Every structure is written in structure tokens, then in C-alpha cells.
Amino acid sequence: MTIDFRSDTVTRPTPAMLEAMHSAKVGDDVFGEDPTVNALEQYAADMFGMEAGIFCPSGTMTNQIAIKCHTQPSDEVICEKQSHIYQYEGGGIASNAGCQVKLVEGDRGRITAAQVLAAINPNDIHKAPSSLVSLENTSNRGGGSCYEWEEMEAIRQVCNQHHLKLHLDGARLFNALVAKNQTTRQYGAVFDSISICLSKSLGAPVGSILLGNKSFITQARRVRKRFGGGMRQAGYIAAAGLYALQNHIQRLKEDHVHAQQIARAVAQKKFVKNILPVETNIIIFELNDSITAATLVARLKEKGVLWYAIDVHKIRIVLHLDITASMVQQTIDIIQTL
């Protein structure tokens, strides 16, 4: 048996989730006639106190649609250097929205209101108009780090003063909510748009949702169609997402406890140079020169444990709902034999 820590995207639907999918009522969602997709979009929008939502195949698509809808070609998007929208979306900001980025170097993926303020271009014909700030919470490359609520509010103030839109890449937002005791409503009141992934730590097989006001989501429907993301009887996968939102949020705490337990075992190893603070379900650590990440990953694989080398000397471990307490114990035992 393998224990797969490479990502929280590797989960399989639970029997109860499969049952919800099996019994879903469906229709043609491009015609707006899939009752389960409509229910999911409404449910998510209500959770956040936002006006509307749109179900999409991936978090890359929800982010890219948001960036496209908030900007004009040649605008500048302010984001953190390690952010997913910049690092892992195939240059989509440039090709889909025709925008350039202003990269800010944050602390474990998080930027401050002062940094946002300093990154805004002056009203000068030489400069690209700054029009959008995008935050990521939790930060993937930041090792699952979470924003403080006050910082996001302060960033909102800066955006208001300079007429910038504020987007949240909330691929793992629910991990942050659970870790920080924050509410979905708080987020809905501060961001112009929010992307959440159902296929990450929530355990659905496919799908993300983009939330915003009605006119924004109407525009998003056009862009989704243009990007090829209009789906037909998508209710079968939306049912999994709805099930996940209704049943898989509180259990994220277990993943966070498991992450702490594994991190403690990892931190004791001589070959570990440093380990990022563990706030949620992600552990990122750096190795010293005695071993490469690829070598360590290969050694673990022989023992049935899958980790992910994110750099020559860096490894990422992600907890999720297919990893049980006994698998965590087994993994700790294996770490101790290394």
C-alpha cells in the first residue's frame, strides 16, 4: 500500500460522496439548466455572503477568469513572487488577460498592505495601470501559511484608496478558515472575487468555484465559455463539490494535527536544514547538502511513502482526507528509520 503525500489533489471520492454524485439531478449547464450546479453555485455564494458563483473545471480557470474580468490588456497585476497565478498557470496572466505582473517578495507567500501600496504604479503615461491585487490564502509555496485578518483588511483599504480590485486565490481557503477561526462571511465582505478549490483538501474529484457580484459573474460566464470551460451535465461533479462543502470542512483540523505530528518527526532528522512553520496541511522543508530531494523521495518511495520534490533541496508533504491516523503513525515510524 502506498501513502500518497504528494498533494491533496490525489483523494478519491468517499462512498457517501459517490452516492451523492450517483443520485444527482442534472441538466445542460450551458443552458443554465443543471439544478445541482445551480444549487452548488448558490450554496457557495450564500456561505460567503456574496451575490453569485460560477462552477469551473479547475482553480487555474477560476483564477484566470477573475484576472481577465478585473483587468484590461496592458494593466499590471500585483501579486507575490511565489503565487500560483504567477508560478503555475502557464503564463496565463499574459496570454489570457494581456497583463503584466508586479511581483512582491513576501513572507512565506504573504504580502503586506505597505508592500501593496509601494507596488502601485503612479498615474504616469510611462507606467502600466495597476488594477488588481491578488492574494493567496493559504499560500502553497509558503508551506500552507495563513494571512492575519487585519492585514487583508488593510490591503482592502489600500485597494479602495487606489481603485484596485482585490482577488483571493483561495485554493485552500478552508484550511485557513479552520486554522485561524475565521468565517466565510468575513472574506465575502472584503474581496471582490474569491476562487475556492473543491478538488484540493475538500476531497472532491474535480472543480472550483469563483464568487463575486452578479455583474462580475455574468461577465465570468462569457469568459468561461470562451476559455472552453462551459460544461453540460456537470451536476454529477457539482454534487461531489456540494457534498464536500457540507461535510468536509470541519475535518480539516485532523489534517492540521497530522501535519504537526509528521513535521515534528521530520525536524529531528540530521539531513533537514530547515522546515517552514506548519500552520495547516502542508509541510515544506529544506535538506542540507548531504542528500538531494530526488534521492530522499526515491528512498521513501521504496517504503511505500510518496513525497514531492519541489526543488533540488526542497520537499513538500501534504495531508488530506485519504490519510488516516494510522498511516501518519506508519510514516513517522518510517521517518525514524531513515
Ligand SMILES: *Cc1c(COP(=O)(O)O)cnc(C)c1O
Ligand atoms: C492547486 C492550486 C490552484 C488551482 O489549481 P488547479 O489544479 O488548476 O485546480 C490555484 N492556486 C493554488 C494556490 C493552488 O494550490
